[in-house]
Amino acid sequence: MNYRNFVVNALADVLEGQLEKDTINKTIEKPKSLALGDYAFPTFPLAKILKKAPQIIASEIAAKIDHKEFDKVQAVGPYINFFLNKKKYSDSILRQILVEGSAYGNQNLGDNGNVPIDMSSPNIAKPISMGHLRSTVIGNSIAKLLAKTNYHPIKINHLGDWGTQFGKLIEAYKLWGSEEEVKADPINKLLEYYVRFHKEDVEHPELDDEARAWFKRLEDGDPEAVSLWKWFRSESLKSFMKIYNKLGVKFDSFNGEAFYNDKMDEVVTLLEQKDLLQESRGAQIVDLSKYNLNPALIKKTDGATLYITRDLAAAIYRKRTYSFVQSLYVVGNEQTNHFKQLKAVLKELGEEWSDDIHHIPFGLITQGGKKLSTRAGRVILLDEVLDDAVQLAEQQIEEKNPDLKDKETVAKQVGVGAVIFHDLKNERMNNFDFNLEEVVRFEGETGPYVQYSHARAMSILRKAKAQNAGEVPEPDYQLSDEESWEVLRLLGSFSAIIKRAVEEYEPSVIAKYSLHLAKSFNKYYAHTKVLKEDAQLSARLALVESVAIVLKESLRLLGVQAPEEM
RNA sequence: GCGCUUGUAGCUCAGCAGGAUAGAGCGACCGCCUCCUAAGCGGUAGGUCAUCGGUUCGAUUCCGAUCAAGCGCACCA
Numbered sequence: 001m002n003y004r005n006f007v008v009n010a011l012a013d014v015l016e017g018q019l020e021k022d023t024i025n026k027t028i029e030k031p032k033s034l035a036l037g038d039y040a041f042p043t044f045p046l047a048k049i050l051k052k053a054p055q056i057i058a059s060e061i062a063a064k065i066d067h068k069e070f071d072k073v074q075a076v077g078p079y080i081n082f083f084l085n086k087k088k089y090s091d092s093i094l095r096q097i098l099v100e101g102s103a104y105g106n107q108n109l110g111d112n113g114n115v116p117i118d119m120s121s122p123n124i125a126k127p128i129s130m131g132h133l134r135s136t137v138i139g140n141s142i143a144k145l146l147a148k149t150n151y152h153p154i155k156i157n158h159l160g161d162w163g164t165q166f167g168k169l170i171e172a173y174k175l176w177g178s179e180e181e182v183k184a185d186p187i188n189k190l191l192e193y194y195v196r197f198h199k200e201d202v203e204h205p206e207l208d209d210e211a212r213a214w215f216k217r218l219e220d221g222d223p224e225a226v227s228l229w230k231w232f233r234s235e236s237l238k239s240f241m242k243i244y245n246k247l248g249v250k251f252d253s254f255n256g257e258a259f260y261n262d263k264m265d266e267v268v269t270l271l272e273q274k275d276l277l278q279e280s281r282g283a284q285i286v287d288l289s290k291y292n293l294n295p296a297l298i299k300k301t302d303g304a305t306l307y308i309t310r311d312l313a314a315a316i317y318r319k320r321t322y323s324f325v326q327s328l329y330v331v332g333n334e335q336t337n338h339f340k341q342l343k344a345v346l347k348e349l350g351e352e353w354s355d356d357i358h359h360i361p362f363g364l365i366t367q368g369g370k371k372l373s374t375r376a377g378r379v380i381l382l383d384e385v386l387d388d389a390v391q392l393a394e395q396q397i398e399e400k401n402p403d404l405k406d407k408e409t410v411a412k413q414v415g416v417g418a419v420i421f422h423d424l425k426n427e428r429m430n431n432f433d434f435n436l437e438e439v440v441r442f443e444g445e446t447g448p449y450v451q452y453s454h455a456r457a458m459s460i461l462r463k464a465k466a467q468n469a470g471e472v473p474e475p476d477y478q479l480s481d482e483e484s485w486e487v488l489r490l491l492g493s494f495s496a497i498i499k500r501a502v503e504e505y506e507p508s509v510i511a512k513y514s515l516h517l518a519k520s521f522n523k524y525y526a527h528t529k530v531l532k533e534d535a536q537l538s539a540r541l542a543l544v545e546s547v548a549i550v551l552k553e554s555l556r557l558l559g560v561q562a563p564e565e566m
Numbered sequence: 567g568c569g570c571u572u573g574u575a576g577c578u579c580a581g582c583a584g585g586a587u588a589g590a591g592c593g594a595c596c597g598c599c600u601c602c603u604a605a606g607c608g609g610u611a612g613g614u615c616a617u618c619g620g621u622u623c624g625a626u627u628c629c630g631a632u633c634a635a636g637c638g639c640a641c642c643a
Contacts, residue, residue, distance in 0.1 A: 042585055044623060283641055300641040307643050334637050336570055400605060426579060431636060442605050445591045452605050460602050526607040
């Protein structure tokens with residue numbers, strides 16, 4: 001039910017063609033305060049046409065409006081304010097949410113079209129940092145939003161599992177490593193070897209030659225090199241999976257860089273056939289000056305391929321395999337140029353679907369105002385942050401609700417939820433400086449605040465059930481008080497919020513919405529006793545249940561769990 | 567130098583295709599648990615919306631310039 005149309009139609013009837021319906025719809029706005037109604041129509045645009053003062057037009061129109069869908073229509077200065085019929089609205093919204101349950105807000109924007117999402121993509125033998133968290137968590141939420149709007153997301157973890165660093169890693173392992181060490185603590189040990197390699201090769205440049213030789217052997221399929229590579233990869237993946245399990249993120253594909261090794265020749269051939277390759281400073285490039293971009297470097301002077309060559313192969317592979325309607329890359333803002341180049345080269349190849357490729361950039365995480373860097377020792381390990389958060393959640397539970405059952409599970413849900421929510425709460429593009437206290441905060445505008453609001457709602461519903469409250473045969477959900485109205489208006493806007501979030505690829509829209517809904521519900525909770533035997537009991541319970549449903553669904557769309565008690 | 571992104575209260579940020587007195591959280595100060603979880607609710611203090619122009623009946627919102635910050639700018643990914 002589109003309530004905005006009531007307003008459009010009511011105005012169109014009175015205006016009799018003086019303004020197009022479409023124009024009326026665009027002019028209608030939501031007042032900042034509910035005291036000024038649910039919708040408002042400024043009459044300034046009419047002033048020119050009618051050659052009258054806006055104030056006069058407003059009161060003339062307001063007098064003629066058909067009132068049946070509204071509690072009140074009044075002119076205030078140059079505005080006409082519309083107050084929806086609260087009883088009708090609340091009854092229809094609550095009824096709809098209770099019937100649809102978690103499917104409330106579902107809509108068909110995607111016609112089940114495939115949308116591969118390139119996300120997370122950590123490097124083998126390096127730890128997962130806060131930077132990867134952003135890509136993982138944003139991608140995961142976008143995938144859920146896409147599914148909610150009837151797209152078919154395919155989450156691809158494009159692992160950094162190939163490259164000259166594996167030559168270094170093998171050399172370092174052969175010199176200083178051991179199987180037991182790696183098995184005990186794969187990521188840290190592999191990283192340690194890698195770091196040591198970089199230290200020692202300053203004084204022993206011959207190490208680099210050895211490393212190059214090992215990578216060459218790996219490329220040529222030497223059994224020892226390949227089996228070490230496979231082993232490093234699988235050990236790394238195992239420890240990555242532990243973190244993904246903590247976060248509750250699943251992938252549909254782990255095809256990383258290595259997967260495309262045998263698919264790059266074709267790209268080069270294609271570029272040659274279209275006569276796009278040029279030699280420049282000894283390298284093979286595609287000139288993109290007509291796009292106002294730097295040339296795309298396809299092959300290095302030594303003939304080796306580069307990042308963009310691999311991504312071209314991946315883009316083409318994804319198009320063929322998934323026949324996608326959109327292809328997303330959740331990758332940091334600093335790679336914007338790379339994706340522009342990628343799309344431009346595809347365009348040059350005549351692949352019109354390059355327009356369906358969207359880079360979803362996000363801002364940088366810094367520490368102490370400086371960019372994170374493995375080499376400079378500025379790393380924030382995601383695993384440690386998650387563990388800290390869970391531990392703090394445990395303390396919090398001991399303090400606030402020591403009798404809670406299944407404390408451990410709830411602590412995980414709350415701790416991890418706080419971290420994920422913190423990352424998604426603000427616009428993707430905002431940079432932020434990492435601050436542990438800020439990330440694991442449980443009060444104010446946080447994930448736990450939303451979870452707590454949900455838990456309170458669930459608590460009321462449990463109590464109601466226990467006392468068989470509100471079981472009226474012909475329930476009437478007509479609420480009309482001010483506190484519930486704010487909640488109801490938010491509940492009613494859920495679909496529009498989802499639409500906006502998915503169109504902008506912006507999970508923060510959902511996070512902000514969940515905070516607003518939680519806040520309005522907490523206000524309601526503080527002002528209104530729900531479990532009171534009177535005529536509106538079932539209506540109030542319907543409101544509480546609807547809030548619980550929508551809060552839980554909002555959190556789910558963010559990849560955050562909603563405990564029933566906390 | 568060029569390109570991308572950002573600039574709103576002490577701090578972190580909202581402000582949805584321009585519209586009625588610019589909002590919230592944190593921090594500070596002050597209230598509220600004989601009542602459904604106080605991880606909560608309420609109040610006070612705090613802003614020339616970076617600056618200057620332009621478009622418009624109307625600009626925090628759109629356009630341009632300037633200033634400041636971050637990130638990129640061919641043989642890493």
